Amino acid sequence: xxxxxVCNEYPPAHRGGLGIYTQRAAQVMAxxxxxxxxxxxxxxxxxxxxxxxxxxxxRKWRLPALRALFWRIELKRAIEALVAEKGIDLxxxxxxxxxxxxxxxxxxxxxxxxxxxxQIQEDTGAKLSRMVRWFERQSLRxxxxxxxxxxxxxxxxxxxxKIRPSRSIVLFPFLPKPQRxxxxxxxxxxxxxxxxxxxxxxxxxxxxxxxxxTALLLRRDAKxxxxxxxxxxxxxxxxxxxxxxxxDRDRVHFLGQLGQAELMGTMRKASVFLFLSYLDAFGMVLSxxxxxxxxxxxTEAGCVPEILVPGExxxxxxxxxxxxxxxxxxxxxxxxxxxKGRASKAKSRVKSLMSEGRLAKAxxxxxxxx
Numbered sequence: 001x002x003x004x005x006v007c008n009e010y011p012p013a014h015r016g017g018l019g020i021y022t023q024r025a026a027q028v029m030a031x032x033x034x035x036x037x038x039x040x041x042x043x044x045x046x047x048x049x050x051x052x053x054x055x056x057x058x059r060k061w062r063l064p065a066l067r068a069l070f071w072r073i074e075l076k077r078a079i080e081a082l083v084a085e086k087g088i089d090l091x092x093x094x095x096x097x098x099x100x101x102x103x104x105x106x107x108x109x110x111x112x113x114x115x116x117x118x119q120i121q122e123d124t125g126a127k128l129s130r131m132v133r134w135f136e137r138q139s140l141r142x143x144x145x146x147x148x149x150x151x152x153x154x155x156x157x158x159x160x161x162k163i164r165p166s167r168s169i170v171l172f173p174f175l176p177k178p179q180r181x182x183x184x185x186x187x188x189x190x191x192x193x194x195x196x197x198x199x200x201x202x203x204x205x206x207x208x209x210x211x212x213x214t215a216l217l218l219r220r221d222a223k224x225x226x227x228x229x230x231x232x233x234x235x236x237x238x239x240x241x242x243x244x245x246x247x248d249r250d251r252v253h254f255l256g257q258l259g260q261a262e263l264m265g266t267m268r269k270a271s272v273f274l275f276l277s278y279l280d281a282f283g284m285v286l287s288x289x290x291x292x293x294x295x296x297x298x299t300e301a302g303c304v305p306e307i308l309v310p311g312e313x314x315x316x317x318x319x320x321x322x323x324x325x326x327x328x329x330x331x332x333x334x335x336x337x338x339x340k341g342r343a344s345k346a347k348s349r350v351k352s353l354m355s356e357g358r359l360a361k362a363x364x365x366x367x368x369x370x
């Protein structure tokens with residue numbers, strides 16, 4: 001099969017979820033003997049190889065007006081030319097930012113539902129242009145074969161846009177794998193006991209709530225540390241640090257963005273992992289923590305119950321309140337045998353749900369049905 005992925009965040013230029021997902025999907029399809037291509041607006045112009053994956057980057061012309069429209073027209077032309085030249089069987093594109101608002105004339109299209117910019121804007125109050133909202137709506141209207149990353153993502157999309165697919169197949173993403181150069185990096189120096197939060201240091205990822213909850217825990221446990229792995233503005237770090245008592249701030253550590261190998265190594269050593277995202281369509285970092293065998297405290301909202309069951313695999317908090325989350329962390333720390341048991345069950349469940357072989361088969365079956 002010949003598959004073309006549309007992605008403007010392909011690594012190493014970006015470390016976002018869309019880019020990591022696309023890279024892993026393309027690599028797995030290529031490893032299974034299929035031809036995988038990626039096209040988008042990336043920091044270079046031309047064609048490169050990422051292993052067996054062909055990555056094509058278009059020139060992002062800087063125009064005084066209507067440049068967003070022009071970029072999408074140029075992308076459509078480039079894809080249709082590539083389909084004709086390479087005999088592409090399927091084009092997969094994200095719904096975010098609406099990069100295929102005019103559809104394609106000569107190829108099947110599957111829209112991958114992660115989280116639209118429109119949904120993020122409405123939930124966070126961020127500013128979004130009317131044009132981008134229109135692009136997303138039109139992309140969903142013109143391309144009715146949907147591959148949501150979770151049932152939660154599908155339901156939110158249908159509610160927000162009032163559009164229904166002709167077909168939808170929920171496909172979990174592949175778990176990321178460390179890149180070769182990451183394996184050689186020096187292991188981080190970590191405290192003996194620490195609570196870990198991994199993700200962007202932003203409100204919608206739950207970073208500020210994590211800081212408030214962990215600050216309460218550190219007040220009662222003089223040997224516990226707080227570790228934050230993820231990128232964020234200096235103002236975000238300052239806001240999080242302000243949640244802690246001055247005497248506890250030397251036990252707060254900001255590691256910045258970690259490579260996959262370092263992140264997984266940090267997860268394996270954590271006493272507790274916090275997943276408190278308000279909006280994630282799929283909890284990739286939650287799945288990674290489970291695969292690392294780390295005890296997890298999480299919310300019970302959104303996609304979480306589709307992956308891990310609160311009370312069986314993780315400790316679930318119904319409310320988004322810092323004291324309640326702090327108490328749950330204390331329960332985990334006071335019950336090491338129970339924590340180990342749940343972490344083991346969570347690891348087995350993620351291994352079963354998201355094994356490479358199982359997912360590759362599900363993806364190819366879904367692609368063949370479109």
